[in-house]
Each structure stands twice: as structure tokens, then as C-alpha cells.
Amino acid sequence: MKALNSMLVLAAAFIVVFAEAVIAVPRHLLGAQIDLLPALVVYAALNTDIVVLSLLAVLGGLWFDSLSANPLGLTILPLFVVGFPIFLQRDLILRELPFAQVVLGGIASAVVPLLAVLLLLTAGQKPLLGWGSLWQWIVMTAGGAVATPVFFTLFEWCDDALGYKPRTETSFRPDREILRGRRKM
Amino acid sequence: MFKQKYYIAFGFVALAAALFLSLPSSASSRLKLALGSLFLPLFGLAGATHQLPSDLVNSVLPRSELLREIDHLRRENEQLQAEQVQASAIVQENDRLRALVGWEKQQPWKFRLAQVVTRDPANWWRTVEIDLGSRDGMTTNMPILTRDGLVGRISSVGYTRSQVILVGDPKCRVSALVQDPAQDTGILSASGPLDSSLADLTYLPGTADLKPGQLVITSGIGGVFPKGIPLGQVVDARQVDFGLYSEARVKLNANLGSLEEVFVLVQ
Numbered sequence: 001m002k003a004l005n006s007m008l009v010l011a012a013a014f015i016v017v018f019a020e021a022v023i024a025v026p027r028h029l030l031g032a033q034i035d036l037l038p039a040l041v042v043y044a045a046l047n048t049d050i051v052v053l054s055l056l057a058v059l060g061g062l063w064f065d066s067l068s069a070n071p072l073g074l075t076i077l078p079l080f081v082v083g084f085p086i087f088l089q090r091d092l093i094l095r096e097l098p099f100a101q102v103v104l105g106g107i108a109s110a111v112v113p114l115l116a117v118l119l120l121l122t123a124g125q126k127p128l129l130g131w132g133s134l135w136q137w138i139v140m141t142a143g144g145a146v147a148t149p150v151f152f153t154l155f156e157w158c159d160d161a162l163g164y165k166p167r168t169e170t171s172f173r174p175d176r177e178i179l180r181g182r183r184k185m
Numbered sequence: 186m187f188k189q190k191y192y193i194a195f196g197f198v199a200l201a202a203a204l205f206l207s208l209p210s211s212a213s214s215r216l217k218l219a220l221g222s223l224f225l226p227l228f229g230l231a232g233a234t235h236q237l238p239s240d241l242v243n244s245v246l247p248r249s250e251l252l253r254e255i256d257h258l259r260r261e262n263e264q265l266q267a268e269q270v271q272a273s274a275i276v277q278e279n280d281r282l283r284a285l286v287g288w289e290k291q292q293p294w295k296f297r298l299a300q301v302v303t304r305d306p307a308n309w310w311r312t313v314e315i316d317l318g319s320r321d322g323m324t325t326n327m328p329i330l331t332r333d334g335l336v337g338r339i340s341s342v343g344y345t346r347s348q349v350i351l352v353g354d355p356k357c358r359v360s361a362l363v364q365d366p367a368q369d370t371g372i373l374s375a376s377g378p379l380d381s382s383l384a385d386l387t388y389l390p391g392t393a394d395l396k397p398g399q400l401v402i403t404s405g406i407g408g409v410f411p412k413g414i415p416l417g418q419v420v421d422a423r424q425v426d427f428g429l430y431s432e433a434r435v436k437l438n439a440n441l442g443s444l445e446e447v448f449v450l451v452q
Contacts, residue, residue: 014223018224020306022227022304051194054194054198058198062205063223066217068307068310068312069310069312069340072205072216073202073206076198077202080198084191113308117309120309127309127310127355128308129309130378130379136378
């Protein structure tokens with residue numbers, strides 16, 4: 001079940017990156033493309049182990065950069081830097097609460113593009129920035145915040161649909177069974 | 186709190202990032218295209234999904250509508266053929282005059298139709314990918330245009346796909362010419378990140394007499410874009426650096442926000 005969940009998370013990252021490159025509706029409506037990888041990283045940090053989180057950061061970052069003009073490998077670090085502290089503190093986070101999911105998703109979606117742009121500027125690249133970027137950043141933050149509880153619900157649904165059902169204890173005890181009628185000798 | 190396996194994971198991710206970022210640009214772009222090719226099955230699926238509604242519409246379109254469309258296309262074809270006869274006469278005349286003056290003969294443009302398959306998922310770049318690659322004869326810096334005007338140039342080429350930098354991206358600067366009496370030239374560069382229909386025309390002479398509505402075309406300087414490709418129209422202009430230069434905002438002819446099919450200028 002754990003392996004299935006890990007594979008689902010990585011498959012979701014693959015599909016999310018593809019969808020971001022193909023679906024232009026948010027760009028037309030809101031002027032910015034919403035990045036769903038940070039929301040997925042929040043889910044992975046709270047519900048999977050460190051191996052899956054690392055793989056998600058590396059593979060998700062590589063897939064994202066392969067369809068973008070970013071230098072290859074640029075998105076790996078921002079994704080992991082956001083997911084790692086959440087993973088370390090996950091025992092203190094009320095992960096079942098939608099409010100906590102929204103807040104964490106919003107923070108992650110706000111920090112990842114900031115770090116990516118910072119890395120780009122450090123590497124001497126000249127990304128397209130301006131006052132409009134502020135609006136794009138707000139849209140990305142809000143989009144990621146909304147998407148995080150959706151991911152939690154979706155993966156929970158997948159777990160229920162594909163995972164083994166937990167064995168429930170019955171109140172029946174054979175040693176306390178009252179046998180009626182005559183005993184056979 | 187910080188177990189050994191966390192250190193290992195952190196080290197693995199940092200090492201992977203450093204390794205990929207330090208790759209030489211040629212290896213990096215090859216690896217990028219190889220990774221991008223993992224999405225090929227999904228491209229096929231998306232293409233089929235896009236095709237499905239139009240197939241459905243075609244299957245239920247009434248015959249009278251189709252006949253009307255055929256009639257319209259036939260008329261348009263006849264008109265275009267007449268225009269082509271006129272144009273070829275002008276080309277011959279131009280060639281004759283060029284020969285008289287001793288100028289080199291102009292080569293006619295050749296186009297390849299390409300489909301836009303993806304857009305850059307990052308908001309800070311303006312690039313798209315097209316479905317033609319090195320197997321179709323694509324090379325870097327080939328101009329990309331639509332019927333309306335210039336779109337951009339090819340920045341990297343894979344076997345089956347190529348990345349196109351659009352006009353308005355910081356990496357795509359175009360030498361442009363304003364069709365005013367002085368034929369002023371400037372550089373068309375990035376504008377804001379939100380509106381992809383606008384670009385800034387910079388380094389124009391301070392004396393340039395710019396008016397809204399003036400046409401802007403490629404100047405041919407620089408060797409990447411041939412002269413005469415329409416770019417857009419001047420929206421407004423202002424003087425900068427104490428009147429040393431002028432700048433103008435240009436409304437691009439091509440709709441970069443909804444590109445689906447583009448032409449590659451093969452030359």
C-alpha cells in the first residue's frame with residue numbers, strides 16, 4: 001500500500017507538470033499559470049516518507065524544467081527546501097485539518113517560485129519580471145492553497161479505493177459461545 | 186530529530202541539483218529534450234482529445250453548410266490565384282530591376298506548418314514547443330510566424346520537437362523598423378509579464394516622429410529575421426534619457442496568447 005501511494009504521488013507529479021504545459025485556461029483567465037507541484041510536495045511531506053519526498057523533488061523538478069526554459073535542475077532545490085521542514089515538523093502539524101492544508105499549500109506555493117526566481121537571478125539569467133509578477137505570484141499562491149486540500153481528498157479517495165480495508169475486530173468470542181440443545185456425547 | 190537518513194536524503198537532492206545545474210549547455214538541452222520526450226504518450230492522448238470535438242462537429246455538420254463552405258473556399262482560391270499571377274509579375278519585374286541595378290536576387294520564403302504542443306509552465310518565460318524537430322530540418326534561430334506577423338525564433342532543437350522563444354521574452358530581441366518617413370530602427374524587447382500582446386520598442390533615435398498606428402516590421406539587421414515581417418503597430422511613445430532616445434509600446438499583430446499553428450520560415 002505504501003509503495004502504491006508513493007507511485008501515485010510520482011504519477012500525479014508527472015501528470016500535473018504535463019497539464020501545466022498544455023492547459024492554458026488559468027493563463028487566459030487569470031494571467032498566470034498555477035503551479036501544483038508545491039501542493040503535491042506538501043501532501044508528500046505530510047503523508048509519505050523522506051525517500052518519496054526526495055524523489056518527488058528531483059523528478060518533479062526535472063520534469064518541470066524539461067518543459068520550461070528554466071535551466072535543467074533549477075526547480076529541484078526549491079521544491080525540496082519547502083518540503084523538508086514540513087516533513088521534519090509533521091508530527092506537530094494537524095494534517096487532517098483543511099485549514100492547515102490550505103495554509104501550508106499557500107506558503108509552499110508562495111515560496112517555491114520566489115526561490116526559483118532567486119536562483120535564476122543568481123545564475124545570471126534574466127527572467128520576465130515586473131509589477132505584473134506580483135499578481136502572478138498571488139495567483140500561484142492562491143491556486144496552490146486551494147489545490148492542497150483537493151490533493152489530500154483525492155489521495156484519500158485513492159487509498160480507500162485501492163488499498164486493503166482494515167480488519168475490524170468483532171465482539172464474537174468462540175470460547176464464550178452459548179451452545180443450545182443437547183451436547184453430543 | 187535529524188536522523189542520518191535525513192542527512193543522506195538532503196545530500197542526495199542537493200547533489201542531484203548541483204549535478205544537473207553544472208551540466209554543459211549542450212548536454213543539458215539534450216537531456217531536457219530526452220526528459221521531455223517522456224511526455225510523448227500524453228501528447229498523443231491530448232491531441233486525440235482535442236481532435237474529438239471537431240470530429241464530432243464534422244460528423245453532424247449538415248451537407249448544405251459544407252457545400253456553402255466549399256463554394257466560399259473555391260471563390261477565395263480563384264481570387265488568390267489571380268493575386269498570385271499579379272504577384273509573380275511583380276516579382277519578375279523586381280528581379281529584372283535588381284539585375285539592372287546589380288543587386289542580389291531575393292529568394293522567396295519557404296514555410297513549414299507546425300503545431301504548438303506545449304507552453305512554458307513557468308510564468309517568467311515566454312516559450313512554446315512545436316512538433317517539428319531536427320528530423321524535419323529544423324535548426325536554431327529559424328524565424329516563427331503566423332499569418333499576422335512574427336512570433337519568435339527557435340532556441341533549441343530536439344529530434345521531434347523544438348523550443349520557440351516568443352517575441353516579448355527577454356531572450357528574444359528583434360531589430361525592428363518603424364514605417365515612418367525616417368524609417369527609424371530600434372530593438373523590440375520584453376514588456377511586462379502579464380500582457381503578452383505588448384512589447385517595448387527601445388533605442389529609437391530621440392528625434393523619431395512616432396505616432397500611434399504606425400506599422401513596425403523586422404529590419405533585417407542581425408541576420409536572424411529577414412526584413413519585412415510585420416511585428417505590430419505603435420501604441421504610444423515617449424522620450425527617455427533626457428531626449429537621447431525614444432521608446433514606444435508596440436501592440437503585436439500575432440496573438441501570442443492563443444497560438445495553435447505556426448509557420449517556420451525555412452528560407
